[in-house]
Amino acid sequence: MFSTLLRPKMKQQAAEFRFDVLVIGGGVTGAGIALDAVTRGMSVLLVEMQDFAEGTSSRSTKLIHGGLRYLKQMELKIVAETGRERKVVFENAPHVTEPERMLLPFYKGGTFGPFMTSAGLAVYDRLAGVDKDERRKMLSPEETLSLEPLLNQEGLLGGGHYVEYRTDDARLTIEVLKKAAEKGAVCLNYCKAESFVYEGGRVSGAWIRDMFDGSVFRADAGHVVNAAGPWVDTVRQLDGKGNNKHLKLSKGAHIVVDQSRFPLRQAIYFDSQDGRMIFAIPRGGKAYVGTTDTFYEGDPGEVLASEEDIRYLIEAANGIFPDVRLHRGDVESAWAGVRPLIHQEGKDPSEISRKDEIWESDSGLLTIAGGKLTGYRKMAEHVVDQIAERRPSGGWGPCVTKHLPLSGGDFARPEDLPRFIEGKANEAELYGLTREEGREIAAFYGTNADAVFKFAHAAGEGDGLSPADRGRILYSIHEEMAACPADFLVRRTGWMFFDVEKAKKIGGQTADYMNRMLGKAAVRKGGSNGPARLPGGTDVTEG
Incomplete structure (x- = not known):
């Protein structure tokens, strides 16, 4: 069950059944824990106070990467573990993860020189267990410019070419949750844990409020995991039994520019004038630049890319790509998020370790904090291992997620994806879709494409929406628990970031259609992120 229309039934099940594990937090870490636990034989309930992701x-740099810069901090364990996880994520979800050759140019007087770049990338390849054909290559200045002519030529000494993986972070999270639901986990968005339930001094569940209708139900569980990301400390305060560890939030912002203004050919990892490392990445006719790295003290639900953030990223891009001459009017969209880092006294945001830690309170509440998107599966494995160890009699199996395809990723090999996409392009015409629409849907939804085709065929055209758009909307409601336009336009499709014109064009029609399909006001009024608007004025209450 992963349908918005089944929320009443899911809430009833959540209130009547005692689960082995209650997970608080529906980001990628919580999703990974739910999937790991349910595939070991545990019964699982996951609640998220907002939408999933x-x-x-949904606010990262959208890369599955090992963190090359952590070599400078000698965080070798992080580099090794997350570096090896890159390939695992790719193989389990090739439709939302793809190899991305990254170019690291080095300049006279820059942070990275030829020797340091070569040595660092060699160590990176070794720690991450990179395949021989994907290992780093060192390039001359001429070879570097042939890959990306927009680069600043002044002082260029060469570059390092190596492999990372690009992803859609929100889609990855949704595919993990869909697989968890397929295996039997109950996953509810817009359900907030407001207080804990105790038995004999041990946490044994929580009182949950439905953020749509205000109703409250009690969820009982043998084990409770706090995977609330930036809200980890808030959830721990409900327990009142913590330790001296706490989070330090670091803000990261990104901007998106059309490739007609920024014809970036090659993903670039570069150091800005103040020494911070920044990515510039081409994606679907756009180029995005990020990230910033500054401490954030405000409400994590209200974080936005400020004009200062945008100006900084424009200046950084113009420094490395001087002929582009970006200005504020070129920025089509922007996003910002906060990294939930574990506080380390006296360190700048970029210096704080990205390692994850698991804490257990006196009441038995398990909290997972820190970590990186790339390492979500291993983080989940560590948490569920601790839960399994609490059961002396055993009965729960080992972790199986390393070789478990995510929803939509049922391919024998990732290399099969291009042939699959072309086959679905041919089939699309049988459902009244164009070949190009079929190709886009297959590339985006993977082996779930047939379900989208069927929804599109059944829905037809109307309300200013094409069959393909209606099919996507219906699929997001019935199979991905989308409950309002922001869920669909931001986290189920990413159009608000990478296809603003489409979001503007169909935002109002999407709201009307979802309203009719759901039989209630689909637009969320307020909420933890407060009101906001799509380009053109459609209220989607998205921060």
Whole structure:
């Protein structure tokens, strides 16, 4: 069950059944824990106070990467573990993860020189267990410019070419949750844990409020996991039994520019004039630049890309790509999120370790904090291992997620995806879709494409929406628990970031159609992120 229309039934099940595990937080970490636990034989309930992935897990740099810069901090364990996880994520979800050759140019007087770049990338490849054909290559200045002519030529000494993986962070989270639901986990968005339930001094569940209708129900569980990301400390305060660890939030912002203004050919990892490392990445006719790295003290639900953030990223891009001459009017969209880092006294945001830690309170509440998008599966494994160890009699199996395809990723090999896409392009015409629409849907939804085709065929055209758009909307409601336009336009499709014109064009029609399909006001009024608007004025209450 992963349909918005089944929320009443899911809430009833959540209130009547005692689960083995209650997970608080529906970002990628909580999703990974739910999937790991349910595939070991545990009964699982997951609750998220906003939409799934609405916090940090839809606001990252959208890369599955090992963190090359952590070599400078000698965080070798992080580099090794997350580096090896890159390939695992790719193989389990090739429709939302793809190899991305990254170019690291080095300049006279820059942070990275030829020797340091070569040595660092060699160590990176070794720690991450990179395949021989994907290992780093060192390039001359001429070879570097042939890959990306927009680069600043002054002082250029060469570049390092290596492999990372690009992803859609929100889609990855949704596909993990869909697989968890397929295996039997009950996952509810817009349901907030407001207080804990105790038995004999041990946490044994929580009182949950439905953020749509205000109703409250009690969820009982043998084990409770706090995976609330930036809200981890808020959830711990409900327990009142913590330790001296706490979070330090770091804000990261990104901007998106059309490639007609920024014809970026090659993903670039570069150091800005103040020494911070920044990515510039081409994606679907756009180029996006990020990220900033500054401490954030405000409400994590209200974080936005400020004019200062945008100006900083424009200046950084113009420094490395001087002929582009970006200005404020070129920025089509922007996003910002916060990284939930574990506080380390006296360190700047970029210096704080990205390692994850698991804490257990006196009441038995397990909290997972820190970590990176890339390492979500291993983080989940560590948490569920601790839960399994609490059961002396055993009965729960080992972790199986390393070789478990996510929803939509049922391919024998990732290399099969291009042939699959072309086959579905041919089939699309049988459902009244164009070949190009079929190709886009297959590339986006993977082996779930047939379900989208069927929804599109049944829905037809109307309300200013094409059959393909209606099919996507219906699929997001019935199979991905989308409950309002922001869920669909931001986290189920990413159009608000990477296709603003489409979001503007169909935003109002999407709201009307979802309203009719759901039989209630689909637009969320307020909420933890407060009101906001799509381009053109359609209220989607998205921060």
